[in-house]
Amino acid sequence: MALLETKEITKSYGDHHVLKGIDFTIEPGEVVAVIGPSGGGKSTFLRCLNLLETPTSGHVVFDGEDLLAPKVDLDRLRSRMGMVFQQFNLFPNMTALKNVMLPQMDVLKLSKKDAEARAMELLEKVNMTHRAHVYPNRLSGGQKQRIAIARAVAMNPKVMLFDEPTSALDPEVVHDVLDVMAGLAADGMTMVVVTHEMGFARKVADRVVFIDGGTIAADLPPEEFFSESNTNPRIRSFLEKVL
């Protein structure tokens, strides 16, 4: 059974129809790269997956539960879907370590000691133990994003959602973050990654979803998507611009 599935979701702001009926599924352990031109609705789609945006119509089913059902415990379901933002959104009023500890203590009700142990373990994984006690204002963008990933992973999510995690980074640190993400994928994490990093899509993703004009215009394995035989004109013109 699919881990996460959308059925015919649409999203409109007034009479601006941003998503025009999207059907999407992802199986456990899959990595899906979402690409497409700016303004095509990629972020809106991703944010509909954990209901940061409420779809105008359609269904989102996660782990067998309909997120739009009336009495669903959204907080509990969200705690099993990690999200990583383009702008990091670390909590500036606490240290890197506390950033990773807070949701564990507040949502998973871990003791301070357990939360700290797990946080240190994850900071180790993203190579950030040496910056554990530093406030975010003293961290570089790449460091912030690795902390943000650790914060999300600490919740033991079943799926991770990334919205252009490297777009706000200096080119030389993009790889630090992509390496961490590739490591997660290798560990079997289910991931939906909105990205402009074609290299990542090609090497790490199992599928590439192309969103344009509020619809999924293509959903293919990367080797097919990027192959010369893919003659979809919208994809061709998009790839010419980014490659």
Next chain:
Amino acid sequence: MKNRFSRFGWAATTAALLAALLGLAAPAAQAETTPATPSAGKMADLRSGKTTLKVGTDASFPPFEFTDANGTKIGFDIDVVRDLAAKAGIKNVEFVQMPFGNIVPALQANQIDVGASAIYISPERAKVVDFSEIYYPGGLGMFVSTSNDTVKSLADLAGKKVAVQVGTKSVEWLRQNQPQAELVQVQTNDQMFSSVKLGQADAVVTGQPGGRYFIHEQGGLKQVGDRLTNENYGFAFQKTDSDIREAFNTALKGMQDSGDFTKASTKWFGDETSTATGPAKERSIFNVASITNSWGPLMQGLGTTLQIIALSLALSLLFGMLGGFAKLSHLRPIRWIGKVYVSVVRGTPFIVQLFFIYFGLPQLGIQLSPMVAGILALGLYSGSYVTEIVRGAIQSVDKGQMEAARSCGMSSASALRHVIIPQAFLRMLPPLGNEFVSLTKNSALVSFVTISELFLVGQTIISRTFDALTVYVFIGLVYYVLTNIIGLAANAIEKKMAVYI
């Protein structure tokens, strides 16, 4: 009854006026009347020292009765009553502090034996208590600058500026008896005299004893013409205590004959000749004694002010938090409550809100003590500004913060508590500091509802010493220090919290 008003100061006067305007018929608290049983042994017990003569007085009316820096009751009435009691053979005398309006009821209730508080002998009072012979002439008098030779009688006041204290008997009396006088209505007793000294008015019409006391203390003024009204002071007794009253009358006669009475009167009012044309007394501009002599009451006033500030500040934060969250609520009726609160409270003068709470609410059956009313009014008023500070600060936190917290599964309450509010609080600190400086300064306004905080204590001192300059400079300085401490504290907290900025 001019003097009766002035003893409570302008705040009470204004308050009383407003109460009257609101049609507040506040019935005087009627003390439980227990019939006093005539006892032939009462005088004997007083003379043997078995019982103590209880004298009711409101020690806030210099020079008749007031308190020195140590809180000891002093004044003309106090001296005279002690002397009369001694002459009557009464061993022990105790002065009991009570509001002026309670003295006659207390006599009726047999709680005190004598009322000695510059009480006018009036037919209404004489129905329920008995009075001694007249011991001091009161009534309205006319006072002008010593250098003024043109005003000699009531008729000369036509077209002249006459200083009167707002809400006192002089105002009505002059309107009826010298309608051509141009009234300069001032708030306090001392401002009346100052306005003549400073040339802002030509004459003062006020209670004769008050005028004489000013001349005794300050000089520069003289009394002209005859007494304008015929009112006199007497000591009040229970109807059943004719023996005590007779003993006092005999002793008074003796005091007057021996010259002791003149001595007491000269001590507190100056001698007759000097009060007629008191030359301006030499004084240094600043009189440290005006402060040091009243250090105790001033510190007490400061204590009250600090208490008012602390409590209204806490209330202001509470209202501000509630208001701020109300304005951010996604429920329209709650948003609406927050909006109405801010627009009403910010759109009306503080003094109107204070008077509404203290004088208006009782009409709806909500009677608050002055302290509660003052703190509530300050808290509500300041809270409306804090509401906007809270709302602005919370809205200024990047919405990605809430999204990040929610996407981890945190509830919106948790997100607010751990993520949003701590960040918002730091941004609130500078405007909160400003707001609490305003609150500190506004706290002086609660003197209007008769709270003896720093400012009112200062005014009381001025009514006794007439040293407005020194006292206001000192009080200003105290507020200056307070506001600066608040400013520094806000800065220090901000600095300490801003480690992550």
